[in-house]
Amino acid sequence: MTTPTPEQTATILVSCPDRRGLVAALAQLLYGHGINILDADQHTDSLANKFFQRIRMDLREMHADRISLERAIAEVAERFEMRFRISYGSHRKRVAVLVSKYDHCLHDLVLRQRAGELACDLPIIVSNHADLEPVARSYGITFHHFPVTAQTKQEQEQRMFELFERERIDLVVLARYMQIVSAEFCERYAERAVNIHHSFLPAFVGGKPYHPAHQRGVKVVGATAHYVTHNLDQGPIIEQDVMRVSHRDSVDDLVRKGRDLERMVLSRAVRHHLEDRVLVADNKTVVF
């Protein structure tokens, strides 16, 4: 068999109560539709009695159309109380990047997207400050400036939502966006908005983590990418990583080393999301 192109594949993410026979039922269904399984990962959380699965499928010899396939899956899903989400490789996800003044994560995301590491479109960069407009322009990406004050916050968010609708945004990436987003934002983009926090959560929540980390004298600093929820810095963690530091590192050194961490951790989390590898349950993630 030759390898299909990404456009010829689809990915299904499944979660349900753990029940006998469901692996066989789904495998049988796909086989019956002429679909070959390229990759399958599954995980059983025996404490929560929950089952999770990710299947990447080759659609080249599928006998049915998408509607019939999805209807058939929906029937199995009902039988097993299964939630599922299906992504077609032929649809490139559309990503909005939100920034404030720091540009390191922005550069990293754009350069990776251009290098083919992130399978998505990046049509818009959104910011509450005008500082990074030249960066957006240098990459030929449309820049939207939504300055925010306590008074205008709600209104500006509404304009943002309209923009996201208009641009058919699938994923919002908060790449060091220094604004707390509203409960409505969190709900609209539940499990579709990724934030980078510049500490190893749950240590050092809040806006300036490198200072208390330096003061506490930790020997390791970290960064955390998580889905945005209405509880600040408490969303489901997608990815974390750390770096050694020592007494020789000043706060400025931590900030500098942290930039590398933030870049790496955020881009990995975005990649996981774009490849439909992440499932959320009980405020935790399964990352296949």
Place this chain on the structure above:
Amino acid sequence: MTTPTPEQTATILVSCPDRRGLVAALAQLLYGHGINILDADQHTDSLANKFFQRIRMDLREMHADRISLERAIAEVAERFEMRFRISYGSHRKRVAVLVSKYDHCLHDLVLRQRAGELACDLPIIVSNHADLEPVARSYGITFHHFPVTAQTKQEQEQRMFELFERERIDLVVLARYMQIVSAEFCERYAERAVNIHHSFLPAFVGGKPYHPAHQRGVKVVGATAHYVTHNLDQGPIIEQDVMRVSHRDSVDDLVRKGRDLERMVLSRAVRHHLEDRVLVADNKTVVF
């Protein structure tokens, strides 16, 4: 569903040419025998067109006996040109540890086995030197001394094979055993003998890797656990890890730091093997 005890489970490892329908066929077969799938991992090597799978099964409600199950699997296997290996949790693997004079890996393996980290029995320790007999005795494990010279090597190996047969050894662990084993040894214990090499292979093959590593001025040293094959230091790699070093580290420091690596890497590889996570193809491993 409650969680089964290890004794109530079995693990099947499968490799075959990649063909449509085989995931469904196997899932259906297990379901038909009343077996619940606890965990399943699969991997497709699209270059080699090979499919690999590991399934951990709950046997508590199996309708059939083992012989019928295995016969049914064998039928599917024939249809898909599948190689398979099935391990029952009710059989604890029996491990022989081979050592020479260094004791750090030996202590580590025994202490982990006693802490329940390695699901196996450790009935015998075998050595070409008498030095570690007191260590074996302190743990209450039978020590077998097979001194080896160029003349006696073949004969001593034969005695070793007899011992392994008598003790029904499933896995041989070369825990810094400083003797090259014969082609017959490699064949008899193919994919059932794990060696620890004290470098990041393929760098620094041979018996004294820390000296050339120090001389080359590397900034990272490593250790490699691999299955034993007749090509020295060339067997399929199961696990590797590394540690940073600097100009401050003498050869003795590398040796000391290396001990930690050797311990960790060997015990992880042994654990992977004992849990039936390792498949070999084309002198490489798939570690599920």
Place this chain on the structure above:
Amino acid sequence: MTTPTPEQTATILVSCPDRRGLVAALAQLLYGHGINILDADQHTDSLANKFFQRIRMDLREMHADRISLERAIAEVAERFEMRFRISYGSHRKRVAVLVSKYDHCLHDLVLRQRAGELACDLPIIVSNHADLEPVARSYGITFHHFPVTAQTKQEQEQRMFELFERERIDLVVLARYMQIVSAEFCERYAERAVNIHHSFLPAFVGGKPYHPAHQRGVKVVGATAHYVTHNLDQGPIIEQDVMRVSHRDSVDDLVRKGRDLERMVLSRAVRHHLEDRVLVADNKTVVF
């Protein structure tokens, strides 16, 4: 020049306000006494305006006796408001290991000491439970059982202090000792008692960190070795390290992986202390 044996060396640790000329003054003084500097590390904390230095010295051609040397250093120290501590390689530090029921750190410390990795004597193991007496006996180390209740705690600690005095203990290692020690203990053994905490502090303080770490869904777990202070889990951090975990890891897996971290982190911290590499200032450490 040949390399001196450890017995022919001494180490001096210095901290003081940062002042010009002090490096030259100390270097000159040592040179004037016939002492060769083997290694020197220094660090200036420019925020706190503090200077730290560690000098390892070759005493083989020292013209003076220790008393004269120390008197000369004391004079320089007074001039520069310097605190200093001098350790002679000829005095092997004496270590008491405190344990409760977990044995993994204990085995690790003893085996490393026997392998020559920790330059110390290990005359006593102390516990509030009797469980690990057989382990102590297997190594031929005297075991002292001090069962503790709310009523007897103070009295038992006094007996412990007497024991430590009698045994001339230089360093107390809390190797998963599950008892909170008193303020008097912290004061008596200030900067001479090392504890291992089984999380990446300051995340997950308290007695059972792996459960909340699992519940929070972190992707990395850690361990922290710190000097014991009267603020629980708040003492100056000597060493930390981390390990990746995933959704596949149960709490039991975290506990198992954590054991490796605890062993490594505690033994490194103990080694740093024994080699006189650690200075404390403002509840942080400088580890040379």
Place this chain on the structure above:
Amino acid sequence: MTTPTPEQTATILVSCPDRRGLVAALAQLLYGHGINILDADQHTDSLANKFFQRIRMDLREMHADRISLERAIAEVAERFEMRFRISYGSHRKRVAVLVSKYDHCLHDLVLRQRAGELACDLPIIVSNHADLEPVARSYGITFHHFPVTAQTKQEQEQRMFELFERERIDLVVLARYMQIVSAEFCERYAERAVNIHHSFLPAFVGGKPYHPAHQRGVKVVGATAHYVTHNLDQGPIIEQDVMRVSHRDSVDDLVRKGRDLERMVLSRAVRHHLEDRVLVADNKTVVF
């Protein structure tokens, strides 16, 4: 004391046979010139009987001019057979980046330089291909195209040397420059030309390391930054780092993961060089 600006500092790197009194002699000399020592690192290679030192100095209250200072140091140097190199913070090093077609290291170096992480000027980008001219232009850096054939190689290198002279280049960075440079190049820029090799040297020398790494089935891949010497891939290693890989990673995945390694390792090595932290002896580096 306040912290000096970088322009008010200088760094001296010293290597010589290990002799008593030299630390004191140098410290005394600097003190006598009104120079405060900000940081000092030293290392004794007792096998080679060599001494290395890096001293970062505050020049704000220096009584003498640079010529007198350097003359005084030269006198001490002669007495102790010392080689030394002094760098003044007031001189920003000038860096030429050599590339071919891959742009990831180039972007990384430029962005770090602009973020203030690399204290240098980046006046020119040089390439044997025209592909990255637009990248150079987008950053406003002059691009020089020197196409190379077997016939023109020598001539083109001469033109390059002239360009480097004209631009007063202090450091040449080969950021995935896919051309073997001549012996003359290596000599002219000895210890002033840094190359990134995309494997964990000495494993997988040569031009396409990810393929044999994939074929060998390694579980870790690496990257190595080293000074360029006439022995290809054999120069003194400045920095290395590694990343875990598994059977799931194709050659393309290794290439992608490798890009992150190459970026990080090269930029760290360049930073070490720019901060005058690297000394070479016996084809190895001391990195303070």
